[in-house]
Amino acid sequence: MAFAAGVDSRTTHGPFVESLPILLHGLLFLLMLFSLTLGRYPVPFGDVARIVLTTFPIDAVGDYDNAPWVVVEIVRMPRILLVTLCGMALAMSGAAMQGVFRNPLVGPEIAGVSSGASLGGVAAIVLSWPPLGIVGLAFGSGLAALAAAFVLARLAGRGGALALVLSGVIIGGFCSSLVGLLKTLADPLVKLPSIVYWLLGSFAGATYEKVAIVAGVTLVAGTLLLALRWRINLLSLGETDAKALGVDVDALRWGLMGLVALLVAAQVSVSGVVGWVGLIVPHLARMMVGPEHTRLLPTAAALGGLYLLAIDDIARSLTEQEIPIGLLTSAVGAPIFAFLFWKTQSKGWMRE
Amino acid sequence: MSDAAISLRDLGFFYSPEVWALRHCEATITRGRVFALLGPNGRGKTTLLHLVIGALKPCEGSLEVKGRVAFVPQLFEVSFDYTALDMAMMGRARHIGLFAQPSRADEAAALAALDRFGMAAYAERPFHALSGGQRQLVIFARALVAEAEILVLDEPTSALDLENQALVLERIAALTRDDGLTVVMTTHHPHHALAIADDVLLMHGQGDYRVGASRALLTEDNLRALYGAPLKRLAFEHEGRSLETIAPVLTPARREAARTITRSA
Numbered sequence: 001m002a003f004a005a006g007v008d009s010r011t012t013h014g015p016f017v018e019s020l021p022i023l024l025h026g027l028l029f030l031l032m033l034f035s036l037t038l039g040r041y042p043v044p045f046g047d048v049a050r051i052v053l054t055t056f057p058i059d060a061v062g063d064y065d066n067a068p069w070v071v072v073e074i075v076r077m078p079r080i081l082l083v084t085l086c087g088m089a090l091a092m093s094g095a096a097m098q099g100v101f102r103n104p105l106v107g108p109e110i111a112g113v114s115s116g117a118s119l120g121g122v123a124a125i126v127l128s129w130p131p132l133g134i135v136g137l138a139f140g141s142g143l144a145a146l147a148a149a150f151v152l153a154r155l156a157g158r159g160g161a162l163a164l165v166l167s168g169v170i171i172g173g174f175c176s177s178l179v180g181l182l183k184t185l186a187d188p189l190v191k192l193p194s195i196v197y198w199l200l201g202s203f204a205g206a207t208y209e210k211v212a213i214v215a216g217v218t219l220v221a222g223t224l225l226l227a228l229r230w231r232i233n234l235l236s237l238g239e240t241d242a243k244a245l246g247v248d249v250d251a252l253r254w255g256l257m258g259l260v261a262l263l264v265a266a267q268v269s270v271s272g273v274v275g276w277v278g279l280i281v282p283h284l285a286r287m288m289v290g291p292e293h294t295r296l297l298p299t300a301a302a303l304g305g306l307y308l309l310a311i312d313d314i315a316r317s318l319t320e321q322e323i324p325i326g327l328l329t330s331a332v333g334a335p336i337f338a339f340l341f342w343k344t345q346s347k348g349w350m351r352e
Numbered sequence: 353m354s355d356a357a358i359s360l361r362d363l364g365f366f367y368s369p370e371v372w373a374l375r376h377c378e379a380t381i382t383r384g385r386v387f388a389l390l391g392p393n394g395r396g397k398t399t400l401l402h403l404v405i406g407a408l409k410p411c412e413g414s415l416e417v418k419g420r421v422a423f424v425p426q427l428f429e430v431s432f433d434y435t436a437l438d439m440a441m442m443g444r445a446r447h448i449g450l451f452a453q454p455s456r457a458d459e460a461a462a463l464a465a466l467d468r469f470g471m472a473a474y475a476e477r478p479f480h481a482l483s484g485g486q487r488q489l490v491i492f493a494r495a496l497v498a499e500a501e502i503l504v505l506d507e508p509t510s511a512l513d514l515e516n517q518a519l520v521l522e523r524i525a526a527l528t529r530d531d532g533l534t535v536v537m538t539t540h541h542p543h544h545a546l547a548i549a550d551d552v553l554l555m556h557g558q559g560d561y562r563v564g565a566s567r568a569l570l571t572e573d574n575l576r577a578l579y580g581a582p583l584k585r586l587a588f589e590h591e592g593r594s595l596e597t598i599a600p601v602l603t604p605a606r607r608e609a610a611r612t613i614t615r616s617a
Contacts, residue, residue, distance in 0.1 A: 102431035227451035234445055236432055244405040244423030245498070246446040291432035294453050 017289050024302035031309050032084060036076050038317050043068045052077075079206035083312045084305045085214045086203075086271060087281075089222055089263040091304020094278025095285065095296050096225055099232040100256055101161055108278035110165065112172030113261045116145020117268035118199060119175040122182050125195050132209060134198075135269040139213070142265025145171050146257065160239065164253070201272035201326025203312055210270040217266040221259040225297070228256060232293040274308070274326050276333030281307050283340050357383040357502055357534040358404060362413035365399055373399040376559040377413070381551070383501075386528050386535045388545035388566065391555030392579060397538040398506060400555075404536060405504050419501030419534070420446070424491045426506040430479055436490045437475040440466050443497030465493035469523060485516025492523060496531070503527060505537035509544060521548050542583060543598040546570050554578050570598065 036048045043051075051072045063069045093108035101110065109115070120141025124134040152167035179199070186192045234247045235256075242249050267274065284307075285300035308325075311332060315325045358381040366372045374396035381387045389397045402408040403415055405423045422443065430439070440462040441454050448454055454462075466472045469489040474482060479490065488508060495503050508524065509517040525548045527533045539545055545552050545566055552569050554562040556578060562569060575583045575598065582601040587594060 099432070224451070230448065230453045231445075231450070233432075233434065233438065234442055237430060237442065240402065240405075240407045241423060241425055243407045244421065244504070245442060290435075292434055292438045 017295065020289055021295070021298040021302055024299060024306065028084065028302050028305045028309070031306055032080050035080050035083075035309055035313050036072050038313055039071070039076060041067070041071045043072055048072055078208050078211050079203050079312070080309070081211045082206045082214055082270060083203050083309050085211070085218050086267040086274065087277060087304040087306070087308025088301040089214075089218050089267055089304070090274065090278040090308070091281035091285070091300040092222060092225055092297050093260040093263050095282035095293070095300040096229070096232055096256055097260055097278070098282055099236045099291075099293055099296075100253055101165065102236050102238065104283065105279070106165075107275070108260050108264045109172070109275075111149045111168040111257055111261055112145045112170075112175060113142045113264045114268055114273050114275075115172040115175035115179070116148075117142030117265045118273055119145075119179050119182075121198055121269060121272065122179050122195050125198060126182050126186050126191055128191075131205065131207075135210060135213060138269035139265045141175075142268060143261055145175060146261040150254065161253070164257070197324065198272045199326075200324035201274045201329070202315075202322065202324045203271050204316075204322055206270075214266045214270055217262050221262040221266075222301075225256070225259045225263070226301075228252070228259075229293045229297040232256065232297075236293075272324075272326060274329050276329045276337070277304060277308055280333050280336050280340070283337075287340075355383045356380045356416075357418055358536065359416045360400075360413070361415075363400075363403065363410055363415050364412035365396075365403060365408060366411055372411075372558070374403075375412075377561050379553050379561065379563045381534060381536060383419075383534050384528055384532050385550040386524065386537070386548050388549035388552045389536070389538045389555060390540075390542060390545055390552055390578065391557065395555040395557035397555055401504055401506055401536070401538060404502075417502065420499060421502045421504055422495030422498045422500030424488065424495060424503065424505045424508060426508075426510055428479075428487050428491055433478045433480055435476050436466060436471060436479055436482065436486075437462055439479050439490050440471075440475075440493045440497055443494035443500075446498060462493070462497050465496040466490065468496060469493050483516065484511040485513070485519055488512070488516075488520050489523065492527070496527075500533070502534045502536065505535065507538050507540065509539065509541065517544070524548055542570055542575055546585075546596060546598055567596075 033048055033052065034045065036052065037043055037045050047068055051069055055069070055073055090108055094106075097106050097108055097110050098104055117138040121134050121138035123141070124137040127133075129137065149164065149167040149171045152170060153163040156163050156167065183192060183195055186195055231247065231252055234242045234245055235249065235252060237245070239249050264278075281304045282296070282300050285296055285303050288303075289295040289299045308329070311328050312325055315323045315328050358379075360377050360379045363377040364372060364375040377396070377400065389400060391397055399408065401423075403410060404417060405421050406417075407423075437459070441458060443465070444454055444458045444461065448458060463472055463475060466475055469492055471486060471489050471493060474486060474490075479487060482490065492503075503524075505524070508520055512520060521544060524535055524537070528535055537549075549566045551564065552566045554569060554574060556562070562574070570585070572583060572585050575585075583598050584601055585596060585598050587596050589595070
């Protein structure tokens, strides 16, 4: 008989699944420490741990005559922090967007934000703006792309998920064409190489200023996104059902997209376009803890940090000259996605 | 009328201005009763349901809904493989703050509601792995968790085998009898309406709607006018109770036609 009186609510998700996000965040911290040891100047793991744990706040005035301290805290730390934050933000954004649009092929770039931010960044390079100017213009134009997509979807009338996706495609395509135009117009000796390099994505120019921008945005938008994660379940039921459950579908969808746009714009502005992370990591996370978003988002965040940090470690230590990380994320991402595709095909998408 | 849960006055809705899906619709749905909407496809049954749950807004006339509404969609498919418990918990949407996550109390409420429908043992099962009838029961549990007063069902028996049809109909009757809920449902089965609905709305479309007690309105003449096909209302005895049902009349010619349809489909 189906009546089971003594179902223990504590066994609901199993202790392993419940503690997995904590475990992964612990692993992430260890990988961050390990990543600080990588590089030309050797600093042993023990020294790295000691330096990190005794220097607080991170940007404190430290011992500038002490070479290991300078290497760890000034040279490597901004990059490690930036990569970790971006990985977490991208993966969480991707998980949220896949839920909102009920589509596993969706990434955080859905509203044309990446293309918009690229356009801003490239324009700033063409105008010879300083590094922080590039970051600022990329960030601003990423958000402008979202606003344009919003207006376009509203003008089209009915709204709805499909209108959003289409207007994102339109705005993204338009921005990409403008990027192409700027590339052809740019000075091929000086500007074009830096444009191409910037667009390929890299964390090489990490500074504490960039960390501050990304950390500020991620702290606010990421926290809000996490707070709203249960509501993504509701949106994923579809418009009619979510409305009947009392959800303000349009407001929630736009709110979530706005938060994701902030996160993506911040990431693109500091490191160029880093694709595939927001597409693949949510699938990996879903294989571990299931599709329920209160569990999925924290897990995806930790996995995103781990994934991007590992790839960035490879990008900067595999060869003499650094490989742009955007190239690696696609080169590594495509086979992983193919594997996931093969693995989940029999069960159907999303049923991991 | 103080016991009206839902009142429709001259209600109209269109998707595009040339074609009204619903027009001049008048009805009063009484609290604590089962109200069934019957009619061929395209006469506005689902549109009316979507108006009642607030997914659509009336284009003319008025619609007054007194009480919290829960909706049970037809053929429930979910993009993600949530567990039955995750699904039932979503009924708490109005009770959980915008930035909050479900608490242990919400989870306990969802489990208790699943238990009400004999689904507690399936709480951790993927929703997709459940049978159509079991999914309906999970969604009923979700409505209970929402503390809804009005339950709106879109063809609750359409995807179910005979055993599950009987089970679900029995549960719907129990929700009004034991929990005092008001149920509004669409159905393609007049005998289901006769079995559990107190009142029915016959939707001929375009301003022609008939509302009344199911026993009085579900006559052979009315049903023939509604569906354009002959149906028989039959009385019979079962375990000492006198019951009634409605059956379609399939003459040999008709049976031949039915076979042709099956073959071509």
